[in-house]
Amino acid sequence: MSTPAAAQLERWQRFRTHRNKALAADHGWLTLTSFEWLDAQPSGVERAPGLWSTDGTTAALTAAAQDGLTFVETGEPVDGTITATLFDEESLMWVQFGGADGRQVVVELAMRAGRYAIRTRDASSPVFTEFDGVPTFHYNPDLVIEAGFEAYPEPVPVPIGTANPLVDGVHYSVGEVVFRLPGIVHELRLHAEEEKLGALTITFHDETNGDTTDEWRKVSTARPRVDASGKATVILDFNRAINYPSAFTPYGTCPMPVKNNSLDARIEAGEMQPGLAH
Structure with a gap:
């Protein structure tokens, strides 16, 4: 018969298993490889084909069929100009390309601080492929x-x-x-x-x-x-x-603690810095 302490430990171990599985999800946080703001003038970006732009309200992407971009939701090819509109803090897994199945890289459209940006999520990122x-x-x-x-x-x-x-x-x-x-x-x-x-x-x-x-x-x-x-x-x-x-990635926009949320103690529990030896 398990003791309360043993049961508590077992619940925590299940929590850790679920947490690691969630982090290792396809095109999750561990696959982020870039973050770029969009400009008013259609222009290329570092890690995705096509020409990207925004008028401040709407984001636009212009691409030809040979660029190999398809919609994440439908798999339909992008050929011409497409647009999307988001509210602040919203994100859209918009288009994808690359790899044998055309899904190696997903391009996420994001609205942050009132500006449009894109982030690439690459399934070949070593942060993702080497995660254990x-x-x-x-x-x-x-x-x-x-x-x-x-x-x-x-x-x-x-x-x-x-x-x-x-x-x-x-x-x-x-x-x-x-x-x-x-x-x-x-x-x-x-x-x-x-x-x-x-x-x-x-x-x-x-x-x-x-x-x-x-x-x-x-x-x-x-x-x-x-x-x-x-x-x-x-x-x-x-x-x-x-x-x-x-x-895990330099391409996050994660919130910092409020000014007074600092503990004058060492909380040696929970997750450590990624990359430290277990």
């Missing part, structure tokens, strides 16, 4: 913490930077996760954003950053539980702290 899992710290049950959650009356927009210095972001803080870490007497607070079904995501710095971990990481919780007295709590499991895509 993200290194992690050993599981630490002491860093599974019950934390309070103090919700704000309304979400508070907080300007933030991103992994791309030309792209600004906004963190919509819905409240603060309040907790203590083992060996640290003072209370800690981290701003949280709300995700699907009321789950929370906390993006944070800690003192392992730049040493054994990337510059920042994130950890998610389930929807806060509220007891009869109205007190809300969440389980903050730092063993499930993960890297943003920008830890």
Whole structure:
């Protein structure tokens, strides 16, 4: 019969298996090989055929059949000029080319900071083909913490930077996760954003950053539980702290933590810097 600790470890191991499989998905984050802004004048780009442009509202691509571009969604060839319109922060896996099946490279159209850009996702990228899992710290049950959650009356927009210095972001803080870490007497607070079904995501710095971990990481919780007295709590499991895509590629536009989301402690749990020995 498994003990609660053994069951907890087993759940974490399943989480790690699913996480590594998700990262290794076709044309996922590990396949990013470029990021380029589009100009008003139709022009070529570094890693994709055709002429690309934008009038600020719509993106356009002009290509001939011999360029070998096809639509990702239908497989139909691109021959002439096609257009697409996105809202800010939206992305579209638009066209593809290359390889024996014509699908080696997918070109993603993205709208970031009010500007159109394209990113290529190449299935032959060594970051993807040589991936064998993200290194992690050993599981630490002491860093599974019950934390309070103090919700704000309304979400508070907080300007933030991103992994791309030309792209600004906004963190919509819905409240603060309040907790203590083992060996640290003072209370800690981290701003949280709300995700699907009321789950929370906390993006944070800690003192392992730049040493054994990337510059920042994130950890998610389930929807806060509220007891009869109205007190809300969440389980903050730092063993499930993960890297943003920008830890694996220089072509991400991932959000940085808000100014105060820095822990004066070494969170030696969760994902380490990619490339470190397991």
